[in-house]
Amino acid sequence: xxxxxxxxxxxxxxxxxxxxxxxxxxxxxxxxxxxxxxxxxxxxxxxxxxxxxxxxxxxxxxxxxxxxxxxxxxxxxxxxxxxxxxxxxxxxxxxxxxxxxxxxxxxxxxxxxxxxxxxxxxxxxxxxxxxxxxxxxxxxxxxxxxxxxxxxxxxxxxxxxxxxxxxxxxxxxxxxxxxxxxxxxxxxxxxxxxxxxxxxxxxxxxxxxxxxxxxxxxxxxxxxxxxxxxxxxxxxxxxxxxxxxxxxxxxxxxxxxxxxxxxxxxxxxxxxxxxxxxxxxxxxxxxxxxxxxxxxxxxxxxxxxxxxxxxxxxxxxxxxxxxxxxxxx
Amino acid sequence: xxxxxxxxxxxxxxxxxxxxxxxxxxxxxxxxxxxxxxxxxxxxxxxxxxxxxxxxxxxxxxxxxxxxxxxxxxxxxxxxxxxxxxxxxxxxxxxxxxxxxxxxxxxxxxxxxxxxxxxxxxxxxxxxxxxxxxxxxxxxxxxxxxxxxxxxxxxxxxxxxxxxxxxxxxxxxxxxxxxxxxxxxxxxxxxxxxxxxxxxxxxxxxxxxxxxxxxxxxxxxxxxxxxxxxxxxxxxxxxxxxxxxxxxxxxxxxxxxxxxxxxxxxxxxxxxxxxxxxxxxxxxxxxxxxxxxxxxxxxxxxxxxxxxxxxxxxxxxxxxxxxxxxxxxxxxx
Numbered sequence: 001x002x003x004x005x006x007x008x009x010x011x012x013x014x015x016x017x018x019x020x021x022x023x024x025x026x027x028x029x030x031x032x033x034x035x036x037x038x039x040x041x042x043x044x045x046x047x048x049x050x051x052x053x054x055x056x057x058x059x060x061x062x063x064x065x066x067x068x069x070x071x072x073x074x075x076x077x078x079x080x081x082x083x084x085x086x087x088x089x090x091x092x093x094x095x096x097x098x099x100x101x102x103x104x105x106x107x108x109x110x111x112x113x114x115x116x117x118x119x120x121x122x123x124x125x126x127x128x129x130x131x132x133x134x135x136x137x138x139x140x141x142x143x144x145x146x147x148x149x150x151x152x153x154x155x156x157x158x159x160x161x162x163x164x165x166x167x168x169x170x171x172x173x174x175x176x177x178x179x180x181x182x183x184x185x186x187x188x189x190x191x192x193x194x195x196x197x198x199x200x201x202x203x204x205x206x207x208x209x210x211x212x213x214x215x216x217x218x219x220x221x222x223x224x225x226x227x228x229x230x231x232x233x234x235x236x237x238x239x240x241x242x243x244x245x246x247x248x249x250x251x252x253x254x255x256x257x258x259x260x261x262x263x264x265x266x267x268x269x270x271x272x273x274x275x276x277x278x279x280x281x282x283x284x285x286x287x288x289x290x291x292x293x294x295x296x297x298x299x300x301x302x303x304x305x306x307x308x309x310x311x312x313x314x315x316x317x318x319x320x321x322x323x324x325x326x327x328x329x
Numbered sequence: 330x331x332x333x334x335x336x337x338x339x340x341x342x343x344x345x346x347x348x349x350x351x352x353x354x355x356x357x358x359x360x361x362x363x364x365x366x367x368x369x370x371x372x373x374x375x376x377x378x379x380x381x382x383x384x385x386x387x388x389x390x391x392x393x394x395x396x397x398x399x400x401x402x403x404x405x406x407x408x409x410x411x412x413x414x415x416x417x418x419x420x421x422x423x424x425x426x427x428x429x430x431x432x433x434x435x436x437x438x439x440x441x442x443x444x445x446x447x448x449x450x451x452x453x454x455x456x457x458x459x460x461x462x463x464x465x466x467x468x469x470x471x472x473x474x475x476x477x478x479x480x481x482x483x484x485x486x487x488x489x490x491x492x493x494x495x496x497x498x499x500x501x502x503x504x505x506x507x508x509x510x511x512x513x514x515x516x517x518x519x520x521x522x523x524x525x526x527x528x529x530x531x532x533x534x535x536x537x538x539x540x541x542x543x544x545x546x547x548x549x550x551x552x553x554x555x556x557x558x559x560x561x562x563x564x565x566x567x568x569x570x571x572x573x574x575x576x577x578x579x580x581x582x583x584x585x586x587x588x589x590x591x592x593x594x595x596x597x598x599x600x601x602x603x604x605x606x607x608x609x610x611x612x613x614x615x616x617x618x619x620x621x622x623x624x625x626x627x628x629x630x631x632x633x634x635x636x637x638x639x640x641x642x643x644x645x646x647x648x649x650x651x652x653x654x655x656x657x658x659x660x661x662x
Binding site: 116299 | 387389390391395439474613
């Protein structure tokens, strides 16, 4: 591709990203409703509002690329391609879950989809992403690793150690900050003195981008540039993707720390229906095409919950397994 | 066979592993040539295998352990060095929350075959932040294996097993053995000593002294003195604390009916407390006396030489304690 020529996403990519967003929103809706009705019990960190970032990420990564994410990771896990029935079952602690119910919402791994680690420790995933990337370098592979985290993680020492090491080693890793403006309950302006997360890249001499994370096409471009850079040996990138979480840090908490007007404005600008409308107006997609996607998604998500809820809880014997490798005598 | 020092035996194990398996690589601070690390343990290896496989890092222990963990998840066998055990304090999240738990949290999908090497122990007046033994933190963390060798041959054989083990292994190298440990014959090539097996360092019938790492030598010196006083001490070198070879311990204590655990780490909630409890639970009726512990005191490690010396278990303290265990029946050693 010649310099300066902007390759735009094709229709398959545009519709694929919409489908992923719709799927994330639908799964999230099911979890929130079922929790509210008391049908299921789980600690839940809703990703609602942050769908566009993951959808673009999923469109840019290969199955064999690695992803590391966080406790607010449902959207990333769906976008990377974890089969929904196994993913939902893991969130519900069922035996058919990706990790047999031993991980739960904060610790989803599905190696077949490239989702290697989901951590419950803020910034804990960044150093590990470097290691996945080192393995690609040692194997002379063009596989890339993406690690997602929130703005709050950029105040943790692990962020700084990891970004610096990735820079020094020129690792094929992408640090994707899903900047939802809050670290737990504290707004970003009270947690850091520099105006943007992106400029923290300058301290380590790596590439960076600041992008509207609720614009899937813009995200697709920025992630694509970072992935290309990493694949071609150009080293790491820090992406500062601006977004907002609709349901706070943890579902059910007191949201008094957030101005209600701010939250209501974000929800009014919900990126999922906004993108749907944009597909119709800007990309001339027929509403019937999107309705068909919506129907397919609704069926797939309903089926996933039906299958997951039918799965038995883990046998107690599994409590004792997988601590270390089974010893074969 | 070659006669090697403790440090040379570790270097030999790393050399053999790097040569045998392209998935093995090393990472840590200052580990490349010309120095080969602050203790020269990895000397020559970056020259032989290249700086892509013997990788210098910034002083970033979390990044080191994290990189090792991620690479291990992707099928590599990283050997990370964090120089000194006290530095676990700045990277324990990566080790205890991630490396140790990933196999379990993923329902067995993830394997984390990494080794973290570190020097440890008092005796060189490094003061409170460069002298601790923190093995109790590690054995309290399910998912970690913990190894502490006492001789050059053990160091090589156990390190090779650790590198080719499919779980995270913490490999603790007593600092004093780098400097003062005896050389011994060490097998050439890839000769492994299995994890989870204790070694009878000296046979005896009257009392069992149980230790690991440097203080196996303390116990052996005490056993020699006790022998002159007419008492035969059996010395068990645990070699690995997790997995623990309890069977060898219990077999010995059944025979001697008296046991003492010797370690340098502070005694309170230390590994000796666990081992003592295990022995009591299994052999309460057969013990003539309660299991005793001889450990470091419940203090940080001091700097001044007389204080540091007083902190560390000595052979004389072992013989005195054994005499107490025998209610003073021994003639003074």
